[in-house]
Amino acid sequence: xxxxxxxxxxxxxxxxxxxxxxxxxxxxxxxxxxxxxxxxxxxxxxxxxxxxxxxxxxxxxxxxxxxxxxxxxxxxxxxxxxxxxxxxxxxxxxxxxxxxxxxxxxxxxxxxxxxxxxxxxxxxxxxxxxxxxxxxxxxxxxxxxxxxxxxxxxxxxxxxxxxxxxxxxxxxxxxxxxxxxxxx
Numbered sequence: 001x002x003x004x005x006x007x008x009x010x011x012x013x014x015x016x017x018x019x020x021x022x023x024x025x026x027x028x029x030x031x032x033x034x035x036x037x038x039x040x041x042x043x044x045x046x047x048x049x050x051x052x053x054x055x056x057x058x059x060x061x062x063x064x065x066x067x068x069x070x071x072x073x074x075x076x077x078x079x080x081x082x083x084x085x086x087x088x089x090x091x092x093x094x095x096x097x098x099x100x101x102x103x104x105x106x107x108x109x110x111x112x113x114x115x116x117x118x119x120x121x122x123x124x125x126x127x128x129x130x131x132x133x134x135x136x137x138x139x140x141x142x143x144x145x146x147x148x149x150x151x152x153x154x155x156x157x158x159x160x161x162x163x164x165x166x167x168x169x170x171x172x173x174x175x176x177x178x179x180x181x182x183x184x
Contacts, residue, residue, distance in 0.1 A: 005066030009051040009074050012081050019044050029080025031141040038069050079141040086150045087170035088136040097134045099126040108157040122149050
């Protein structure tokens with residue numbers, strides 16, 4: 001029994017959902033429009049502001065897709081109605097971030113700055129306050145895309161456990177390790 005797949009999705013005001021014959025689900029809201037192709041073994045129905053999904057059989061693969069597609073469609077609905085925000089923090093001496101439109105320029109302790117192009121669907125703001133770590137704020141209606149962009153930015157300088165330096169998600173706590181101790 002799929003607990004997630006059986007849960008209905010309530011469609012909020014201002015969100016339009018369209019299910020085509022070839023199982024293409026498109027969701028349109030105030031922030032944008034997203035589309036997802038659903039496997040033919042999963043049936044998507046829309047009635048009275050509620051989307052429900054059902055599966056054709058109880059095979060293991062189809063059961064797993066049942067919950068997956070329900071979660072993907074729910075993420076699309078939440079994305080076009082409310083949007084998603086990810087905040088990242090640059091922890092380290094001399095670490096800086098500068099946003100110029102859709103270009104992000106990072107100084108992360110390397111001999112060269114890192115220039116990263118952000119997709120058009122993601123809105124980027126970089127803030128720096130004196131005495132605090134630089135902050136990156138990513139906003140988008142596409143949860144998958146914003147997660148990929150945040151993971152790519154984090155991959156430029158992953159947090160390390162000895163000094164705690166790197167690109168962290170806001171509020172993330174790095175488990176610290178003790179370094180070498182001098183032998184006497």
